[in-house]
Amino acid sequence: MLLLWASLPLDREVPSLRIKTGVSDISIQILSRADCASQDKHMQADFRIAKNVSQSLKRSLKTGGLEVSGRKIIARNRSDLSKAWARYYDLLAAQFVERIGRRRFRVILEAGCGKGQLTIPLLRRLPREVKVIAIDSSKGPYAGWSKVLSQELRRAGLEKRVRSFRSDARRIRGIESESVDIIVSNELLCDLPYDPQLEKALIEFYRILRPGGFMIHGEWSSSPAAEPQAFLVKHWPSWTPDQLFSIMRKNGFHNFQVTYFDTTIHFGYENALKELQTWGATKRFLRRNDAVLKREGIELPYEHMVECEK
Numbered sequence: 234m235l236l237l238w239a240s241l242p243l244d245r246e247v248p249s250l251r252i253k254t255g256v257s258d259i260s261i262q263i264l265s266r267a268d269c270a271s272q273d274k275h276m277q278a279d280f281r282i283a284k285n286v287s288q289s290l291k292r293s294l295k296t297g298g299l300e301v302s303g304r305k306i307i308a309r310n311r312s313d314l315s316k317a318w319a320r321y322y323d324l325l326a327a328q329f330v331e332r333i334g335r336r337r338f339r340v341i342l343e344a345g346c347g348k349g350q351l352t353i354p355l356l357r358r359l360p361r362e363v364k365v366i367a368i369d370s371s372k373g374p375y376a377g378w379s380k381v382l383s384q385e386l387r388r389a390g391l392e393k394r395v396r397s398f399r400s401d402a403r404r405i406r407g408i409e410s411e412s413v414d415i416i417v418s419n420e421l422l423c424d425l426p427y428d429p430q431l432e433k434a435l436i437e438f439y440r441i442l443r444p445g446g447f448m449i450h451g452e453w454s455s456s457p458a459a460e461p462q463a464f465l466v467k468h469w470p471s472w473t474p475d476q477l478f479s480i481m482r483k484n485g486f487h488n489f490q491v492t493y494f495d496t497t498i499h500f501g502y503e504n505a506l507k508e509l510q511t512w513g514a515t516k517r518f519l520r521r522n523d524a525v526l527k528r529e530g531i532e533l534p535y536e537h538m539v540e541c542e543k
């Protein structure tokens with residue numbers, strides 16, 4: 234389950250809003266911005282920061298039909314949204330490939346592949362002889378995603394290079410031990426938020442990975458983006474790289490490294506509303522924050538990418 238948390242960046246102790254995503258389980262509202270109004274210092278700091286944000290967005294450029302400001306992809310209008318996500322995942326795929334580097338590999342397993350958001354740009358960047366095994370449990374709020382994956386792979390003409398099937402990462406059926414060279418995932422580990430869940434998946438990953446095999450997992454950071462912005466999305470629950478280091482080490486992995494994917498998407502008002510609704514925000518939440526959403530939009534957190542070897 235993915236949880237998102239929008240907070241005032243200078244005041245981690247006073248989170249303003251809490252949104253739990255997914256269809257079934259929505260819990261909202263710890264404190265509103267109005268509840269924080271007594272914290273004048275923080276509110277003033279916010280307004281100063283908000284001004285900086287607007288200024289930095291003004292310095293943006295148009296690239297490939299999309300507005301980009303530094304490492305920020307700007308999805309200002311509805312028509313920008315799908316292009317912005319495609320661009321985001323393409324850059325993310327490039328970073329995965331860069332981290333894989335010169336390793337020799339024939340078989341990659343992607344766990345929690347979802348609708349293929351990463352799978353497809355990754356396949357386009359990998360040598361043709363590489364086979365991808367894409368697994369996803371495709372249930373709960375993600376029910377039906379494996380069907381979307383099959384359609385998207387066909388549309389992209391990539392279906393022959395992928396073996397995709399529904400499977401829980403904690404019990405991977407039909408894959409022999411030590412038969413996979415590389416395991417990747419993006420935004421999967423946050424869906425395994427308790428130690429025993431994560432450990433079961435890691436035990437499976439260790440089993441199917443060949444000795445010397447490589448594993449890399451990307452996840453939105455639990456801290457709001459470092460750049461100042463008055464209204465940010467905070468990812469929760471999220472394993473920190475330190476926590477992942479301990480638990481992966483305990484389960485036999487070594488040679489850890491952490492890198493960061495510091496690209497983000499800035500969603501303008503309309504797109505911010507759409508994204509927040511997808512993540513489970515209620516009408517009440519959106520009404521209450523309408524003014525700040527109009528003024529600031531929202532922004533994705535950065536990603537940390539934890540890699541290690543068997």
Ligand SMILES: C[S@@+](CC[C@H](N)C(=O)[O-])C[C@H]1O[C@@H](n2cnc3c(N)ncnc32)[C@H](O)[C@@H]1O
Binds near residue numbers: 235368378402420
């Ligand atoms: C937040 S989505 C991320 C999808 C995609 N990887 C991306 O980067 O956009 C999490 C995905 O992990 C899948 N997932 C969650 N728990 C899983 C589990 N135990 N085993 C396999 N897949 C799982 C969900 O079905 C969903 O498709």
